Each structure stands twice: as structure tokens, then as C-alpha cells.
Amino acid sequence: MSNSNKNPADEMKDKIAAKAEQKSQMLYDFTKQGKGKWRIQNDVVMGGRSESQLKMTEENYALFSGRVSLENNGGFCSIHQTSEIEPFIIKEESDAFILNLKGDGKDYNFRIRTPKGRHSYASTFSTNNNGVWETITIPFKSMQATYRGEVVNVPNYNGENVVEMQLLIGNKKEENFEIFVQSIAVN
Template identity: 30%
Template sequence: MADERGPSAGLSGDAPEAGLERPAQGWLIDDFRDAGRSQLGTSWRVVSDQVMGGVSSARMHRIQSGDRDALCLEGEVSLENNGGFAQINLDLAADGPLDASDYSGIWLVQRGNGADYSLHLKTSATRLPWQSYRAGFTSTSDWTLVRLPFADFAPYRIDRPLDLARLKRLGLVAIGREMTAELCVAELGFYTETL
């Protein structure tokens, strides 16, 4: 069923441990059980800087780890030819922006090769390809739940604040330095802080 080929198949840890359950208050974006579509009804894509003349490589594939399915980004990021990124991304709605203003941030259950990655958000205001709102995290060799509060997302090459009522796309990105990308995500979604 699942493809266990590639470097991410050999990452340590077989199944996400207890305690990695999704937050009680939130909205699931994807748990990768449906190979064709996310829980939002949209499909994941893989893209690299080759779309703008770079030479980085990017691959996307699915694995099964214990009782969970996961989506993996793998590739080699190169700064040659003004490049420097590999990513997997997902439109958050098929027919216009998604309103996430009732939520506090994005959570994900991830594992990887210990490198730093970014989660990028695009809104209706990010009209140029290089514009986004970015928050970083460091991948871990074992499955780990990461919370990225919306307050931590910094605008990149755009002077407007993040408009949570107009989200269009999210991307998991290896960017900005020469690196091997190996990142798998088993679940992700929006969460609400509880008092």
C-alpha cells in the first residue's frame, strides 16, 4: 500500500507515540489516510526552484508508519542559479480563501533529518510568488507534535499583516541554504488555545 522507499523510510521511530494526539480544539487539515485528497478536499503538490530556473530537486511520496499514514518531502536544495527551495504545498480551499480567524495556529506531527524547515502561508494578498508568511521549526528524528502560533508567522516581502480570514495555501518548505530535505508529516491542522 504505502511506498517505503527513499531516505525518509529509514528515519528512526516506527509509530507516533502516545501523547501526539491532535489538539482537542481544532480543525484537521490532513491525516493522509486518503491518498487522493486532503481532509479539505484539495490535493498536495510538490514544487522546487526549477520553476524559476534553479536546480534543486523535490519529491513527494507517502509512507505508512505504525498505524499512521504520512506524506514526505525529499530532495536536494541548491543555491545555484538563484535557487534555493523544495516544497510540498496544499490549497486550503478549492473555491476561494479559507477563514481560519477562529484558530490560534497550525499544529503538525512531523519527523525528519534534524534540519530546519518552514511552514509558509499564502493569502489573497500574496500575489507575487515570493511573498508569504513564514514560521520555522526544526525537524526531529522521532515523531513530534509542533505548534506554530499564527503570531509567529513573519511576513516575507509583503508589508500587509497576515489576514487569517483570507488564507489560500500552505507549504512545507526546505529553503535558503544547501541541504538535503527529508521531512514527513503524519497529521496537521488548525488549533485553538484552550484557557
């Protein structure tokens, strides 16, 4: 039985919001899960000199910051989480990753890896530098298969389960960066 005092337009808005919330699936929420098993992976694994850190703010947001260096053939900083034993299960009806973050005006790369193969799927996105939280939508079909940064001849990501998520900066230039991340979900 519905409340006869409630505006029918408000009831419709509530139903639409509830459907959107049902469709959305949280993969990782830093405000609730903290840093967890997320870790730094910079170009030092290949001899580079870039430096970064991942810290939790007082408001429980992840703060990924540092300096990308091109010295010694370097050029990237990243954070990633691997979950080989318990992959993130992606619902069949999902079609995009949703990142909630506050950027610094620079381009970043979001990557995921599935249980099938050594390649990742990646998509580059731009951030604003206006101090406002933004929602970045990355459609699955836009995520190209890559291996060590090079495109490989494999179809784009189609919604398979995920064993690794990575956020990377590597714009082929020396630069400082700072990005706050609240959550990663699929929709």
C-alpha cells in the same frame, strides 16, 4: 448520570482531552486523505537545479525528500496545496498551526496564503533528528507576511481563511533532506 465507579480525576482528564479535541481543527491529514492535490514546487521554476519528491509511505505518511542545490541561483524545494475555490475555513478561536511530523534535524518553513493579496505568511521552525514524531506549534502571530521570500509591510497573520499551504526547505546551503508529515491542523 455519571458512573460512580469512575475516578473523578479520570473524569476531569477526559473532559480536558475532549475540550482540546474540540478546539483542534484538522486541515489536512495525509494518513486519511493521501497525497491529494499536494504537489512539488522547486527552484527549477526560476532556473535552479534542486530536486525533490513527495511519496506516500506504507503507513500512509507523506515523505517529502530530495536535494537542495544552490546551482544556477537555486536554493529551495517545497510541497504545496492550493484550494482557491474552497478555502480552508479557520475558526475564529484558533491561534496556531499544529504540524505533526518526523524531521531530519533541519530547518523548514511553513507558509500559508489567504484570499487577500499575493503575499504569503511564513514561519521557520527546526526539527529533531531523533526518529521520533514531534508536534510543531506555529502561533499565528509569529507568521510574517512575505512575498517571494522577502518580508513585506503587512501585519502578521491573524487567522484568515487559507487558500494555500506550503512546506519549504531553503537554508541557503546545499543539502539532502527527508521529512515525514502526518497532518496539519489549527488549534
